[in-house]
Amino acid sequence: MPDNTNDWVRVLDTDTGHERSVRTSELRHGNYEVREDVDALDELGNPQAPVYKDAAPAEDTPPTYDKRLKAELEAEIAARNAGRVEDDHITASGTKAELAAALVADDADHPEFDNSGLQADPQKES
Amino acid sequence: MAEPLRPASTPVFKRRNWLWIPAIASATLAPTLAEATAASALDITRIIFASSGEPTQATNRVQAERRAGDDKAYERIGITNVTGGDMLYAMNSQGATGSDGTKWFEKIPTGTTGFIADRRGIVRATNVAAGQFVHVYPVEFGPSFPALAGADETAEDAMTVTFAITGEPAIKVAILA
Numbered sequence: 001m002p003d004n005t006n007d008w009v010r011v012l013d014t015d016t017g018h019e020r021s022v023r024t025s026e027l028r029h030g031n032y033e034v035r036e037d038v039d040a041l042d043e044l045g046n047p048q049a050p051v052y053k054d055a056a057p058a059e060d061t062p063p064t065y066d067k068r069l070k071a072e073l074e075a076e077i078a079a080r081n082a083g084r085v086e087d088d089h090i091t092a093s094g095t096k097a098e099l100a101a102a103l104v105a106d107d108a109d110h111p112e113f114d115n116s117g118l119q120a121d122p123q124k125e126s
Numbered sequence: 127m128a129e130p131l132r133p134a135s136t137p138v139f140k141r142r143n144w145l146w147i148p149a150i151a152s153a154t155l156a157p158t159l160a161e162a163t164a165a166s167a168l169d170i171t172r173i174i175f176a177s178s179g180e181p182t183q184a185t186n187r188v189q190a191e192r193r194a195g196d197d198k199a200y201e202r203i204g205i206t207n208v209t210g211g212d213m214l215y216a217m218n219s220q221g222a223t224g225s226d227g228t229k230w231f232e233k234i235p236t237g238t239t240g241f242i243a244d245r246r247g248i249v250r251a252t253n254v255a256a257g258q259f260v261h262v263y264p265v266e267f268g269p270s271f272p273a274l275a276g277a278d279e280t281a282e283d284a285m286t287v288t289f290a291i292t293g294e295p296a297i298k299v300a301i302l303a
Contacts, residue, residue: 029166
């Protein structure tokens with residue numbers, strides 16, 4: 001009989017760009033790249049949720065701050081400034097475009113933030 | 127009075143496909159062409175037997191409480207149960223690992239989740255293409271178990287597997303480019 005094991009593995013489906021957990025018996029039935037650096041199961045033993053290609057911002061995606069409200073940008077800047085020394089503060093005044101530009105510049109200096117202003121998942125980098 | 131509208135029939139005999147799509151990114155469950163045609167996907171139309179169970183829905187009609195002075199009682203729409211079924215599929219127990227006769231069995235070990243899409247009204251061998259409409263059901267499979275399709279002199283090697291509908295189906299969604 002064909003094997004039908006319960007071993008899980010994390011894969012990148014190169015046809016779709018989606019990353020998900022599959023059984024090892026499925027490996028031969030798709031164009032998969034095994035992601036040995038990512039756990040296939042969570043701490044409860046359940047398969048990790050899929051990560052869809054289009055759900056994650058691509059590395060070359062332009063900053064999305066210009067699509068956010070000015071108040072949101074000001075709040076983002078205030079949140080970042082709160083934990084920093086004054087020399088490292090972002091200028092919190094100006095037009096929406098200026099605030100967006102300041103955040104884009106700040107992203108370059110602080111890679112812990114992705115270009116949507118959300119703090120990057122530390123596990124994503126590992 | 128004008129002649130009432132009479133839409134043309136849409137035969138599905140030989141014009142129906144069941145597609146296995148392991149992952150769909152869209153929240154609306156509209157699959158992309160890449161998702162529906164990936165090597166990890168599979169057209170199971172000619173693997174499953176015609177007697178296989180299909181997703182079904184049953185909606186309860188509940189009787190409204192009758193008021194003391196009423197002599198009639200009416201109804202309301204109650205709970206809708208969306209259910210899967212028992213799939214019977216062809217199997218080659220002597221087949222080599224990865225061969226056509228074992229592929230579906232290997233792809234759906236117990237606990238497998240994904241989506242089955244029902245494409246209707248298009249000739250079976252027509253390639254999946256963007257713009258075609260499908261009904262999409264999120265499913266989870268139970269364990270496969272050896273079975274026979276047919277009996278006695280018509281018996282064929284087969285497997286049976288129960289599948290559950292795990293979420294809201296997407297009815298008539300277009301395949302995305």
